[in-house]
Amino acid sequence: MITSTASQESGFKIHDADDKQMRRFKTNQYLAHIHSRPDCVFLLRRGWVIRYRQLRDGRRQITGFFLQGDFCDVAWLSRQPLTQAFKAVTDVEAVSIHEGKFADMVVHRPDGMTALCNEIGLQSAINAEHCLTLGRKTAAEKLTQLFSEISYRLGAVSGTGSSDVPMPLTQQHIADILGLTPIHVNRVMRDLRDAGIVTVRARRMIIPDLGRMQRLAQFDPRYLAALRQHRLRNHLWHQ
Amino acid sequence: MITSTASQESGFKIHDADDKQMRRFKTNQYLAHIHSRPDCVFLLRRGWVIRYRQLRDGRRQITGFFLQGDFCDVAWLSRQPLTQAFKAVTDVEAVSIHEGKFADMVVHRPDGMTALCNEIGLQSAINAEHCLTLGRKTAAEKLTQLFSEISYRLGAVSGTGSSDVPMPLTQQHIADILGLTPIHVNRVMRDLRDAGIVTVRARRMIIPDLGRMQRLAQFDPRYLAALRQHRLRNHLWHQ
DNA sequence: CGTCGATTTGAGATTCTTCAAATCTCGTGG
DNA sequence: CCACGAGATTTGAAGAATCTCAAATCGACG
Numbered sequence: 001m002i003t004s005t006a007s008q009e010s011g012f013k014i015h016d017a018d019d020k021q022m023r024r025f026k027t028n029q030y031l032a033h034i035h036s037r038p039d040c041v042f043l044l045r046r047g048w049v050i051r052y053r054q055l056r057d058g059r060r061q062i063t064g065f066f067l068q069g070d071f072c073d074v075a076w077l078s079r080q081p082l083t084q085a086f087k088a089v090t091d092v093e094a095v096s097i098h099e100g101k102f103a104d105m106v107v108h109r110p111d112g113m114t115a116l117c118n119e120i121g122l123q124s125a126i127n128a129e130h131c132l133t134l135g136r137k138t139a140a141e142k143l144t145q146l147f148s149e150i151s152y153r154l155g156a157v158s159g160t161g162s163s164d165v166p167m168p169l170t171q172q173h174i175a176d177i178l179g180l181t182p183i184h185v186n187r188v189m190r191d192l193r194d195a196g197i198v199t200v201r202a203r204r205m206i207i208p209d210l211g212r213m214q215r216l217a218q219f220d221p222r223y224l225a226a227l228r229q230h231r232l233r234n235h236l237w238h239q
Numbered sequence: 240m241i242t243s244t245a246s247q248e249s250g251f252k253i254h255d256a257d258d259k260q261m262r263r264f265k266t267n268q269y270l271a272h273i274h275s276r277p278d279c280v281f282l283l284r285r286g287w288v289i290r291y292r293q294l295r296d297g298r299r300q301i302t303g304f305f306l307q308g309d310f311c312d313v314a315w316l317s318r319q320p321l322t323q324a325f326k327a328v329t330d331v332e333a334v335s336i337h338e339g340k341f342a343d344m345v346v347h348r349p350d351g352m353t354a355l356c357n358e359i360g361l362q363s364a365i366n367a368e369h370c371l372t373l374g375r376k377t378a379a380e381k382l383t384q385l386f387s388e389i390s391y392r393l394g395a396v397s398g399t400g401s402s403d404v405p406m407p408l409t410q411q412h413i414a415d416i417l418g419l420t421p422i423h424v425n426r427v428m429r430d431l432r433d434a435g436i437v438t439v440r441a442r443r444m445i446i447p448d449l450g451r452m453q454r455l456a457q458f459d460p461r462y463l464a465a466l467r468q469h470r471l472r473n474h475l476w477h478q
Numbered sequence: 479c480g481t482c483g484a485t486t487t488g489a490g491a492t493t494c495t496t497c498a499a500a501t502c503t504c505g506t507g508g
Numbered sequence: 509c510c511a512c513g514a515g516a517t518t519t520g521a522a523g524a525a526t527c528t529c530a531a532a533t534c535g536a537c538g
Binding site for chain 3: 377378419420422423426441
């Protein structure tokens with residue numbers, strides 16, 4: 001999939017007419033179906049996307065989510081059919097980058113390989129943290145871990161920390177991310193609200209004391225360090 | 240990290256004196272400590288390795304394991320400090336590949352990028368399946384899923400399916416992989432033994448009816464498809 | 479105003495954990 | 509060859525976290 005093109009001389013330009021294509025998806029629309037073979041990756045400009053795996057009897061596990069600024073999904077570059085589905089949680093705008101173009105960038109840009117590896121490391125760290133959360137945290141820790149990560153990841157891309165954060169996930173989404181039932185999610189959310197930790201309402205969440213919530217979650221942001229110096233991401237984002 | 244070397248003309252040769260180094264690790268020895276920054280990846284020749292994340296109060300989650308033929312770990316190519324530890328479960332032999340060498344191979348070999356993406360896709364699929372198992376499967380399904388995956392992954396590299404499979408993990412390891420207590424693992428293993436599904440003894444497991452166990456686990460091997468046509472892996476392995 | 483999805487609450491059942499302790503296994507030194 | 513000791517496995521009993529089933533309420537949108 002490594003091919004030489006004009007970009008080799010001119011340098012990588014995502015905004016060249018042939019290279020850039022803005023795609024829009026409505027809420028609940030699929031960005032990619034399970035078992036499909038996409039020929040591009042998306043760089044999200046706006047909106048939220050979930051990635052999930054499902055069993056025949058209907059049990060669903062959301063294995064990750066993508067926010068503004070995220071790549072969705074580096075794993076699409078593999079030649080294999082997807083083993084997971086990707087669905088828009090909100091309306092989504094994304095720049096599509098053809099796989100050949102992406103490979104060119106990695107090979108020909110001086111820091112292309114570094115940037116790709118950074119992305120791999122970041123996704124790997126996020127997945128590992130998700131496993132830790134699923135396997136070893138209590139329901140209250142799971143909820144606050146999720147909210148802390150969302151707050152941190154949104155803050156990293158917007159550049160501002162805030163106590164009022166977008167939260168378009170339903171309690172069913174949250175349950176499917178954290179391996180709980182929506183009923184139990186609801187009860188723990190009430191406890192967190194009553195304790196003054198976090199209040200979710202009208203697709204936003206209000207966090208009076210972020211440090212307190214992070215402590216409750218045992219949230220250690222070091223696994224997201226790569227977000228702060230993400231060359232590939234920044235390069236594409238700012239064009 | 241993309242540097243030009245003689246390998247550009249001569250083609251990639253992992254067995255060149257400078258390029259190849261066999262490393263040995265004893266049981267329970269670390270291949271990489273948390274927060275370290277390895278400058279190479281390992282291709283495992285023999286032995287088992289676990290990757291894990293731990294909370295301050297001691298709770299541990301094993302987020303993945305590596306067997307003969309596996310890369311450990313593509314995420315090390317990121318320039319970030321590791322957020323997980325890597326430890327040998329058995330005595331291990333591994334070929335170490337310097338990060339610069341690895342990048343050269345990806346950039347200069349005709350199918351290097353494809354092979355890297357294959358590896359990324361495979362690891363991503365395995366991680367996602369692990370999340371599904373952790374979040375949405377019962378204890379009996381978790382155990383049989385784990386055993387099915389081990390059997391399949393070992394079979395893919397050894398080329399032979401067998402009802403008698405190496406199993407050096409302790410019940411504590413299994414508990415930390417599956418998000419259970421070792422006590423509960425022990426009880427479910429007794430049930431599985433009594434039901435004639437699988438018997439673990441003396442660091443091996445005996446599976447009288449693999450299909451039956453896989454059905455119980457809801458094991459669908461499609462997420463491991465990339466194992467079957469793994470060019471990078473095969474290329475390095477056979478030199 | 480009606481409808482559909484999302485949220486909330488109750489009650490009882492189940493899975494899994496915790497704590498405690500006995501037993502087994504296997505490598506090591508005498 | 510045997511005794512010892514540390515780690516691993518096994519069992520019991522009680523408790524806690526979470527789930528299932530059922531149903532009422534809320535809220536956004538046409």
